[in-house]
Amino acid sequence: MKLNKIFACLLVASAAWQGGYAQETKRNITLEETINLARAQSVNAAVALNELKAAYWEYRTFRADLLPEVNFSAKLPGYYKSYSPYQLDDGSYTFVRNNYMQMNGELSISQNIWFTGGTLSLNTSLDFLKQLEGDKYNRFMSIPIALTLNQPIFGVNHIKWSRRIEPVRYEEAKAAFLSATEQVAMTAINHFFNLLMSKESVNVAKQNLANAEKLYEVALAKRQMGQISENDLLQLELNKLNAQSTLTDSESSLKNNMFQLRSFLALDESEDLEPVLPGTVPEVMVHYDDALDKALSNNSFAKNIRRRQLEADYEVARAKGNLRQITLFAQVGYTGTADNFDMAYSGLKDNQIVEVGFKIPILDWGKRRGQVKVAESNREVVENRLRQETMDFNQNLFILVERFNNQRAQLNIADMADQIAQKRYNTNVETFMIGKISTLDLNDSQAKKDESRRDYINELFYYWYYYYQLRSVTLWDFDSSTSIDADIESIIKH
Known part of the structure; x- marks a missing residue:
């Protein structure tokens, strides 16, 4: 019996020694x-x-900003039941009840124009309105195609920079x-x-x-x-x-x-x-x-x-561009409206918008010109x-x-x-x-x-x-x- 115990102890000790040895590898x-x-x-x-x-x-x-971007937006559906103010012929106001459902969808493709800094987009959309009280009716409005240009003038071209x-x-x-x-x-x-x-x-x-x-x-x-x-x-x-x-x-x-x-x-x-x-x-x-x-x-x-020099030059160009801000917005397309889907796409009328907006400081106490001087000084420091x-x-x-x-x-x-x-x-x-x-x-x-x-x-x-x-x-x-x-x-x- 004692020999068996001694033999078992020797086995355990041998296994422990071999295990410890195996763990250390040179x-x-x-x-x-x-x-x-x-x-x-x-x-x-x-x-x-x-x-x-x-x-x-x-x-x-x-790089993705230089490529066309395709977006689809939709509201499926929107339900509205509320009161809104309405002005009568005599100039007084009253509240009318609205109870209608509206759905719309728009598909747009936009492209940044790197050499001008503007954005050109192509849109198509369809709106549907369903009146749920009073003279119940359906109404469709379609814009089969619309071309929109948003172009800053005289400002800095961020894309080009x-x-x-x-x-x-x-x-x-x-x-x-x-x-x-x-x-x-x-x-x-x-x-x-x-x-x-x-x-x-x-x-x-x-x-x-x-x-x-x-x-x-x-x-x-x-x-x-x-x-x-x-x-x-x-x-x-x-x-x-x-x-x-x-x-x-x-x-x-x-x-x-x-x-x-x-x-x-x-x-x-x-x-x-x-x-x-x-x-x-x-x-x-x-x-x-x-x-x-x-x-x-x-x-x-x-x-x-090179990068830091370009960034300093960009800050100067942006400050100078802020001296006179002019933006051109133009849209050309077609639109149609009818009580049913098919007629909304027939008898289309022109849809043309041209806007020219500008913001020229008359009296800003030299703030913008000061910003130009700061940008130029920072560039010299850089x-x-x-x-x-x-x-x-x-x-x-x-x-x-x-x-x-x-x-x-x-x-x-x-x-x-x-x-x-x-x-x-x-x-x-x-x-x-x-x-x-x-x-x-x-x-x-x-x-x-x-x-x-x-x-x-x-x-x-x-x-x-x-x-x-x-x-x-x-x-x-x-x-x-x-x-x-x-x-x-x-x-x-x-």
Whole structure:
């Protein structure tokens, strides 16, 4: 009986151990894979895509305004039973009772005229009225066709300005989306190298702890033989304790950075990510003039500058158009009325309306002219800001290009320094074992080794970060000499 219980307990323990083991899966992840996952799964990428979709549907709405619009309106039916005032021949008023039912329907087709700013519409309608009290009767009124023109004169042509502004706005949104995908890559690079640095710190801390424990054991033996002082022995014991503390801190930092990268990439928490140190980097040299030309052609900044300039010009044009408001309304068509449906469409009479309305300020104390001056002043402010922003953009790009080009040399120096520091530390460890150097020299070489390793990973991070920052600004892949583009329509529909 006891054996059965022990066997059952062993099975449960084995299953629990296997289950816990299965939940922890190691996964090697490269920088390229991290960037691809970020572009596909991260919240930042989803936000950029939704902003693009919003801009796309705004543009589609603008395009729809340029196309004919078909509308059908109807009242089926309307019942009215009430009293209304009625003026008699002697000028006095009385109330008459209304009790009738009414139905109507209208079909209209309207088209905005972009080159004039007016609206042209074609209408057809039918009204039916049925009197329910007194002399009960039916009445039909038809408008088989009516052509209506509504045309502002001297005012600003809103449609024409929209045709100039909205395409630029949409191009700006598309370029901003492409830049945002590169910025997602920059964030992924930051998280990746934070994890890589933490992983490297843990590895270094483990190695340092192993070395410290080994050196302390050797020092104990040497102290017994009187080959080292008590002070050196205590120093090595302190080094061992410091190595244990550093390892604990490094492991905590590793868990934190692991969680951040998994969260950013929307990965399962059971995955133990093992970042792979990038072995190669893009070996390119970027020229400022070439980068500036590509940035001004591709980046959303250039579109943003153009759009804001157009919007400032539009505000001035609208303010000037408000100085004199004249609107032409014209309608030409046929109408008929009868007691039955068929007769309502026979014996049609002309239905012609021409109206010209205008509103010209005689005394507004300079309000409208003041609005023009305000719009012109605002345009000058915008132009000055755009000029300054352009100068800042060019300067920042110049600095970025210089940093990237210099970073290659910095990376090579850091790589050589890392190798030299590692060799120096290994040599010092062997030298200390035979008693040729002090613990201070050993500690110094270890600190330089750890610092050089961190510096190399840090310089590698900056190289990749600057590279993708350049891609984000210029929307150009300098490694393959191709533009960064995408099928926006398929992305949105997908």
